[in-house]
Amino acid sequence: MTNQISKTTFLKYLRCPRAAAFEGDAAAIVRDYQRNLAHIGGEEKAKILEEETKEKLRQLFIRLIENDEGGAESEAEIESGDFDGLLKDDLTLKAMLSTYFKIEQLTAEKAKKTFGGQVLSGMRVGDQVIGQRYINLFKDGFNFHSFVDVVQEDDSAVRIIEAKSTTSKKFAELGPKKNKELCPIFERSPFGVLRLKEDFEDFKPFDKYYDNREKLMDRFRDVGRYVYDLAWQRYIIENSTDDKREYRYYLAVLNSDYVFDGRQDEKGENIYDADDLIVLVDLTQVTKDMLLIVDRDVNTVIDRINKPDFSRVPLEKPKCKINGSYDQCPWLKICMKDLMVPDKNSLYVYRGGHTGFGPASDKSKEKVQKEKIEELIWRGITKALDIDYDWLNDTQKVQYDVIKSGKTFVDKKVIKAMFKDLKYPLFHLDFETMNFPIPMYRGEVPYQQSLFQYSLHIERTPGVCDKEKDNVSFLSTGKTDDREEFIKSMIKNIPANQGGTVIVYNAIFESGRLRELIEMFPKYAVELNSILERIYDLKDILDPSKKIIADYEYLKSKPCTFNYYNESFQRSYSIKKVLPVFAPHLDYANLDEVHNGLDAQAAFMRLKYLEGKAFDETYKNMIEYCKQDTWAMFEIMQGLRKLINEK
DNA sequence: TCAGAGCTTGTTTCGGCAAA
DNA sequence: TTTGCCGAAACAAGCTCTGA
Numbered sequence: 125m126t127n128q129i130s131k132t133t134f135l136k137y138l139r140c141p142r143a144a145a146f147e148g149d150a151a152a153i154v155r156d157y158q159r160n161l162a163h164i165g166g167e168e169k170a171k172i173l174e175e176e177t178k179e180k181l182r183q184l185f186i187r188l189i190e191n192d193e194g195g196a197e198s199e200a201e202i203e204s205g206d207f208d209g210l211l212k213d214d215l216t217l218k219a220m221l222s223t224y225f226k227i228e229q230l231t232a233e234k235a236k237k238t239f240g241g242q243v244l245s246g247m248r249v250g251d252q253v254i255g256q257r258y259i260n261l262f263k264d265g266f267n268f269h270s271f272v273d274v275v276q277e278d279d280s281a282v283r284i285i286e287a288k289s290t291t292s293k294k295f296a297e298l299g300p301k302k303n304k305e306l307c308p309i310f311e312r313s314p315f316g317v318l319r320l321k322e323d324f325e326d327f328k329p330f331d332k333y334y335d336n337r338e339k340l341m342d343r344f345r346d347v348g349r350y351v352y353d354l355a356w357q358r359y360i361i362e363n364s365t366d367d368k369r370e371y372r373y374y375l376a377v378l379n380s381d382y383v384f385d386g387r388q389d390e391k392g393e394n395i396y397d398a399d400d401l402i403v404l405v406d407l408t409q410v411t412k413d414m415l416l417i418v419d420r421d422v423n424t425v426i427d428r429i430n431k432p433d434f435s436r437v438p439l440e441k442p443k444c445k446i447n448g449s450y451d452q453c454p455w456l457k458i459c460m461k462d463l464m465v466p467d468k469n470s471l472y473v474y475r476g477g478h479t480g481f482g483p484a485s486d487k488s489k490e491k492v493q494k495e496k497i498e499e500l501i502w503r504g505i506t507k508a509l510d511i512d513y514d515w516l517n518d519t520q521k522v523q524y525d526v527i528k529s530g531k532t533f534v535d536k537k538v539i540k541a542m543f544k545d546l547k548y549p550l551f552h553l554d555f556e557t558m559n560f561p562i563p564m565y566r567g568e569v570p571y572q573q574s575l576f577q578y579s580l581h582i583e584r585t586p587g588v589c590d591k592e593k594d595n596v597s598f599l600s601t602g603k604t605d606d607r608e609e610f611i612k613s614m615i616k617n618i619p620a621n622q623g624g625t626v627i628v629y630n631a632i633f634e635s636g637r638l639r640e641l642i643e644m645f646p647k648y649a650v651e652l653n654s655i656l657e658r659i660y661d662l663k664d665i666l667d668p669s670k671k672i673i674a675d676y677e678y679l680k681s682k683p684c685t686f687n688y689y690n691e692s693f694q695r696s697y698s699i700k701k702v703l704p705v706f707a708p709h710l711d712y713a714n715l716d717e718v719h720n721g722l723d724a725q726a727a728f729m730r731l732k733y734l735e736g737k738a739f740d741e742t743y744k745n746m747i748e749y750c751k752q753d754t755w756a757m758f759e760i761m762q763g764l765r766k767l768i769n770e771k
Numbered sequence: 772t773c774a775g776a777g778c779t780t781g782t783t784t785c786g787g788c789a790a791a
Numbered sequence: 792t793t794t795g796c797c798g799a800a801a802c803a804a805g806c807t808c809t810g811a
Contacts, residue, residue: 220792289792290792290793291792291793293793300783300784301782301783301784302782302783303782304782304783380793441786447786447787447788475787475798476787476798476799478785478786478787478799479786479798479799479800494800555790555791556791557790557791558791559791559792559793559794560792561792561793570793571792571793571794572793573790573791573793573794629789629790630788630789630790632789632790632794632795632796633789633790633791633794633795634790636790636794636795637791663789669796669797671796695788696788696789697788697789698788698789698790699789699790720791721790721791722791724791725791772811773810773811774809774810774811775808775809775810776807776808776809777806777807777808777809778805778806778807778808779804779805779806779807780803780804780805780806781802781803781804781805782801782802782803782804783800783801783802783803784799784800784801784802785798785799785800785801786797786798786799786800787796787797787798788795788796788797789794789795789796790793790794790795791792791793791794
């Protein structure tokens with residue numbers, strides 16, 4: 125039997141030798157699980173199947189990593205919870221399928237318009253896309269295969285187009301900066317195609333042109349990973365066809381400057397101008413230069429499948445995607461355990477630790493090279509307290525002390541002074557948004573954070589606020605463009621003439637949204653500006669930003685940046701880490717349906733299609749979630765008040 | 772007057788974090 | 792997946808000093 129290797133599988137094997145070895149043995153177990161799950165009836169049975177599968181994986185991994193090099197020891201034993209990520213059904217991905225398909229359709233339209241000829245793309249049947257061009261290459265007993273999103277061809281040329289749901293920005297703005305001015309390495313051709321400057325006749329290479337071009341060829345970079353996909357396709361095609369026509373290779377991405385004009389058809393569906401929304405990026409020359417890299421990678425993958433190697437590998441940030449979320453290595457937890465890196469209070473807990481650790485630099489002597497976290501871990505220094513105290517900066521020393529003593533760090537004097545600057549009534553405000561690749565409403569751009577909900581708790585005098593009575597909110601029904609209703613409701617509840625501080629958590633987000641509203645709805649500019657000017661970031665009280673430090677005389681002399689640090693924060697000041705310390709009784713897990721911002725987005729997507737009781741249920745759950753968010757802010761402030769008034 | 776060393780200052784790049 | 796912000800490192804440019 126020939127081994128089938130899809131592009132996704134290929135990339136999994138390419139991560140590292142150990143990931144490849146794990147993949148081979150674990151993939152069969154995961155495949156079995158998915159097959160059985162499809163035929164199983166009832167939630168309870170599915171739960172049992174999941175537990176059984178995790179136990180199988182656990183047993184497998186205990187065997188795999190307990191090799192002669194040591195491996196996981198009892199204190200860092202592998203738990204079945206370490207496989208959660210592997211078995212999780214990707215709901216977000218499923219919800220996005222129709223959007224990805226829409227982008228492919230628009231790409232086909234654009235290709236037809238730009239180049240004419242024959243255009244072949246997929247057709248949607250349920251959750252499947254059929255009819256795309258199949259490409260494959262047999263090599264050393266393997267079948268490397270893939271589908272091409274869009275193929276355009278005529279008598280003389282074939283154009284291979286890979287559609288990606290990212291924006292043109294990262295290509296259009298690639299290039300060095302000189303005196304704060306960008307020198308892009310791409311330029312729009314008369315046909316509106318983004319091409320490298322070298323493709324134009326009058327090309328003269330400028331400083332750092334080739335450094336930036338190199339970035340396109342590095343699959344661990346933001347731009348490079350898209351280009352790699354295309355180069356892989358090219359490799360398969362060039363090694364499996366003897367077609368003599370000219371082949372050109374393009375990525376299709378969303379134009380970040382596209383503004384949706386709000387046009388709709390008679391059924392109320394949005395009409396997009398494909399020619400304007402889609403940008404083609406010509407990567408023919410770059411992908412050609414990458415063929416050698418891909419060839420080497422293909423041989424590496426074949427080798428790894430034929431000779432699995434389970435031995436330990438050093439962690440590498442860009443490869444393993446440590447701290448990355450969606451593209452993190454699925455085996456990272458296993459490697460971490462194997463290297464004795466604890467879940468809590470590891471070396472990764474230090475703020476600014478990514479730059480490494482080393483002796484404090486002495487101005488009179490030469491600079492000492494810092495050691496990266498991954499190097500230290502490889503040497504067996506894995507816990508936060510393992511590190512030499514003198515190798516830490518002032519902020520990190522505070523973290524060390526907190527872990528060592530188990531006591532929270534609090535600068536009561538500073539927090540007290542910051543509280544004095546608040547003007548009552550306090551408006552605790554929180555937004556929920558939807559960021560869709562393709563804009564939803566008139567005036568929006570790709571990935572616009574489109575506002576659909578807010579919650580507001582009004583605290584008229586210090587410490588006096590009722591969770592129900594003092595709460596107002598707005599939630600769009602999702603069936604129409606309600607943004608103007610949203611604004612009217614908000615400016616009524618936060619009056620411009622009344623004063624009072626507007627409290628938000630992580631102000632960058634809320635102020636950004638307000639500025640966008642002013643841009644799109646200038647007739648409310650005065651009222652919206654009044655809110656914008658009164659915004660105060662609750663996070664600044666715990667962890668002051670640079671701007672706040674500059675504003676407050678008493679913060680300037682502080683060596684450590686924190687005002688408050690608790691061990692359970694694990695360096696993060698996100699509200700989900702902070703809230704449990706101040707209000708352990710407020711648990712997001714107790715809410716129905718919506719537990720975080722991404723759940724709220726998913727619920728809002730459903731809302732559009734719900735009616736009657738189901739609609740009411742989801743609508744209510746969304747209101748409750750957002751209310752909890754602003755109430756949490758009030759509770760954190762109450763906790764801080766109690767703290768600073770203690771003797 | 773010039774070249775080179777060493778220092779200071781400014782700019783660019785990078786990685787990480789927060790929100791949804 | 793996006794945005795903006797931040798701090799540190801890396802790099803670049805300009806200055807002074809020194810010795811010839």
